[in-house]
Amino acid sequence: xAKKNNEATPEGAPARGDWRHYEPIQLSPILTHALxxxxxxxxHGTTVRDIARRVGVTVPALYYHHENKxxxxxxxxxxxxxxxxxxxxxxxxxxxxxxxxxxxxxxEAVVLHMTHRVRLAALDSELRYLQPDNRRHYxxxxxxxEKLLDEIIEDGVRRGVFAVTLPAETARALLGMCQAxxxxxxxxxxxxxxxxxERYVDIALTTVGxxxxxxxxxxxxxxxxxxxx
Amino acid sequence: xAKKNNEATPEGAPARGDWRHYEPIQLSPILTHALxxxxxxxxHGTTVRDIARRVGVTVPALYYHHENKxxxxxxxxxxxxxxxxxxxxxxxxxxxxxxxxxxxxxxEAVVLHMTHRVRLAALDSELRYLQPDNRRHYxxxxxxxEKLLDEIIEDGVRRGVFAVTLPAETARALLGMCQAxxxxxxxxxxxxxxxxxERYVDIALTTVGxxxxxxxxxxxxxxxxxxxx
Numbered sequence: 001x002a003k004k005n006n007e008a009t010p011e012g013a014p015a016r017g018d019w020r021h022y023e024p025i026q027l028s029p030i031l032t033h034a035l036x037x038x039x040x041x042x043x044h045g046t047t048v049r050d051i052a053r054r055v056g057v058t059v060p061a062l063y064y065h066h067e068n069k070x071x072x073x074x075x076x077x078x079x080x081x082x083x084x085x086x087x088x089x090x091x092x093x094x095x096x097x098x099x100x101x102x103x104x105x106x107x108e109a110v111v112l113h114m115t116h117r118v119r120l121a122a123l124d125s126e127l128r129y130l131q132p133d134n135r136r137h138y139x140x141x142x143x144x145x146e147k148l149l150d151e152i153i154e155d156g157v158r159r160g161v162f163a164v165t166l167p168a169e170t171a172r173a174l175l176g177m178c179q180a181x182x183x184x185x186x187x188x189x190x191x192x193x194x195x196x197x198e199r200y201v202d203i204a205l206t207t208v209g210x211x212x213x214x215x216x217x218x219x220x221x222x223x224x225x226x227x228x229x
Numbered sequence: 230x231a232k233k234n235n236e237a238t239p240e241g242a243p244a245r246g247d248w249r250h251y252e253p254i255q256l257s258p259i260l261t262h263a264l265x266x267x268x269x270x271x272x273h274g275t276t277v278r279d280i281a282r283r284v285g286v287t288v289p290a291l292y293y294h295h296e297n298k299x300x301x302x303x304x305x306x307x308x309x310x311x312x313x314x315x316x317x318x319x320x321x322x323x324x325x326x327x328x329x330x331x332x333x334x335x336x337e338a339v340v341l342h343m344t345h346r347v348r349l350a351a352l353d354s355e356l357r358y359l360q361p362d363n364r365r366h367y368x369x370x371x372x373x374x375e376k377l378l379d380e381i382i383e384d385g386v387r388r389g390v391f392a393v394t395l396p397a398e399t400a401r402a403l404l405g406m407c408q409a410x411x412x413x414x415x416x417x418x419x420x421x422x423x424x425x426x427e428r429y430v431d432i433a434l435t436t437v438g439x440x441x442x443x444x445x446x447x448x449x450x451x452x453x454x455x456x457x458x
Contacts (some may be wrong), residue, residue: 041273041358042271042272042273042355042358043271043273043274044270044271044272044273044274044275045272045273045358046273124412125354125412126271127412128412129270129271129274163435164435165431166428166431166432169428169429169432170432170435172413173406173409173429173432174406175409176405176406176407176408176409176410176412177402177403177405177406177409178405179405179409179412180402180404180405180406180408180409181405183353183354183356183357183405183408184401199395199398200398200402202394202395203395203398203399203402203436206392206393206399206435206436206437206438207432207435207436208435209435
């Protein structure tokens with residue numbers, strides 16, 4: 001799985017700030033057409049034959065590249081998960097040591113992913129049809145995102161920047177709030193991804209009890225902050 | 230559609246407080262088995278033949294009751310939507326004139342629906358495969374729930390009980406947060422529906438900037454409150 005240079009993985013081009021930058025996603029023709037088909041008709045509503053027809057290849061040619069339809073879905077989920085994880089991680093890192101900026105950045109990154117990559121993000125609802133092994137793998141990967149948010153929130157609470165009684169539940173709720181965007185967002189809607197992201201950052205900061213102070217503020221470092229790793 | 234006494238509709242048994250009460254949902258055998266099949270394999274992953282086999286009837290017998298597979302999904306979505314709408318409306322009404330209690334009640338009602346009725350709630354992700362007419366119908370019905378939340382939040386902001394800059398977006402975000410529960414909740418998980426509801430009420434009250442005061446408080450009626458309908 002290493003050294004693919006045509007996917008938006010961490011090995012791709014994750015220079016600082018790049019997490020805000022979106023190009024049309026680089027996928028093989030098979031994955032590109034499969035993604036469109038799954039978006040329109042769902043995983044179960046799409047046959048291998050449908051995908052092959054869209055690509056303009058034979059079914060055996062498709063099987064040469066992917067073991068079966070589930071393997072196609074897995075490849076797309078892999079791309080989706082890698083995309084959101086590297087962007088969210090880069091966004092958190094760019095936020096430095098400040099919980100407020102880190103949280104704002106991560107929410108922005110997740111919302112930008114949910115909108116700019118809405119077709120990939122919408123695959124989420126197909127997760128439960130995966131075979132148990134594959135499902136567990138993605139559940140674990142997605143858990144990373146929840147854990148990243150949870151750690152930022154707990155850090156903010158420890159440092160008195162956030163007022164949250166249930167950090168883990170709040171992390172999950174915030175993520176759910178962002179993931180639900182993929183159920184209503186569509187290209188060409190009234191709001192651009194950046195506008196939606198700005199609003200969700202505002203809502204998220206209120207949710208952790210941190211609103212009213214500028215999101216990217218240095219005020220949030222009270223003293224030496226020696227307790228945080 | 231009037232006078233069905235075997236569905237959880239407003240005509241059913243919506244006495245005060247009943248919105249917190251859940252019995253096994255009353256569905257015809259066809260709808261019961263279709264719901265299980267859709268939950269396990271998705272709408273597109275289920276054939277009319279699968280449903281007939283589960284019920285133990287012939288395919289023509291099934292077509293006698295439902296025009297096609299989409300009509301079965303529509304009947305289930307109708308039940309799901311009616312269930313959550315009447316419960317949320319009753320919960321809001323029971324909250325009287327207080328935005329905080331009304332919001333807490335509605336969030337509690339929606340979360341209880343998402344958990345106690347997780348199979349119905351999970352049908353949400355099948356909505357986008359409906360024919361345009363049916364899709365528009367459900368989008369409009371679900372919009373009612375968003376509007377209910379939005380009105381409560383705007384009322385709270387007007388009365389100085391909530392601190393929210395984006396009421397409509399916050400309503401949608403809170404609803405998304407609750408709807409996402411259906412993607413991870415399963416019967417027999419570590420938390421009971423009532424415990425999850427309690428936590429989400431807490432998070433929602435923080436999100437509207439209303440936490441710190443008791444959820445069911447009379448403190449939230451400052452003076453005569455003449456401006457609210």
